[in-house]
Amino acid sequence: MKKYKRMSGLLAGLLLLLGGLTGCAQSLVKGDPPQYTGLGQYQNLDQGSGFSVSLGGASKPNPNVPVIAKAYAIDKGIYGSTLKIYLEGDDPNGDMAKIATTVTQVGYGYYPSDFVMLKPQHRKHFRGYLQWNTFSSRAAFLDDGTRVTVRVAVIDKAGNTSNELEFPFTFETGVAPSPSPPSPFDQGDLPKLGNVFIDLFNPRFMGGGGGGEFR
Numbered sequence: 516m517k518k519y520k521r522m523s524g525l526l527a528g529l530l531l532l533l534g535g536l537t538g539c540a541q542s543l544v545k546g547d548p549p550q551y552t553g554l555g556q557y558q559n560l561d562q563g564s565g566f567s568v569s570l571g572g573a574s575k576p577n578p579n580v581p582v583i584a585k586a587y588a589i590d591k592g593i594y595g596s597t598l599k600i601y602l603e604g605d606d607p608n609g610d611m612a613k614i615a616t617t618v619t620q621v622g623y624g625y626y627p628s629d630f631v632m633l634k635p636q637h638r639k640h641f642r643g644y645l646q647w648n649t650f651s652s653r654a655a656f657l658d659d660g661t662r663v664t665v666r667v668a669v670i671d672k673a674g675n676t677s678n679e680l681e682f683p684f685t686f687e688t689g690v691a692p693s694p695s696p697p698s699p700f701d702q703g704d705l706p707k708l709g710n711v712f713i714d715l716f717n718p719r720f721m722g723g724g725g726g727g728e729f730r
Contacts, residue, residue, distance in 0.1 A: 550590050551588065552589075552682055579675060585699065586600065586682075592649070597648050598665075602645065603699065604640065613630045614709070644700070647713065660686070662685050
């Protein structure tokens with residue numbers, strides 16, 4: 516009887532331990548998992564300042580201007596995680612030169628544009644991704660819920676600029692791992708087109724009293 520009670524006690528303790536671990540695992544993930552936001556081919560695309568190409572309405576694409584036909588990126592992630600921006604671009608003239616990336620942060624403003632130079636094999640057509648390591652040497656952390664908007668456009672050798680695509684992104688703790696990218700970026704081994712080098716600031720520590728995060 517004593518042996519039976521001892522085993523029952525051990526079993527109950529094990530069940531409580533497993534229940535606690537399960538609760539801890541669940542508490543690490545909150546809210547909805549990240550979703551991909553993107554645009555399909557030749558949809559009505561909003562234009563940002565400085566970008567003049569419009570594919571919406573009755574207007575026709577300029578044959579001399581590159582086009583980003585498809586693009587996707589997740590809408591949330593943990594600060595310091597790697598954000599991949601999937602892009603497919605075309606240019607009949609085959610002279611795409613670089614991809615411009617800009618970031619706007621709520622509470623801070625605009626960051627200078629970053630440019631990725633395209634390799635020769637990608638100047639007529641490319642399908643790949645930009646990679647941005649969101650950890651910044653200028654910000655030890657960002658507040659949960661910090662929102663940024665990432666904008667991308669392709670520029671050719673003549674200076675013609677493609678449609679501009681924008682992606683909202685929110686930094687959240689406890690976000691589940693990113694899902695696999697949607698079609699057509701789930702097919703084969705996609706090349707990395709380049710790295711985005713934009714260091715974010717934490718606006719709360721920009722007054723000189725934030726421990727040296729703003730340089």
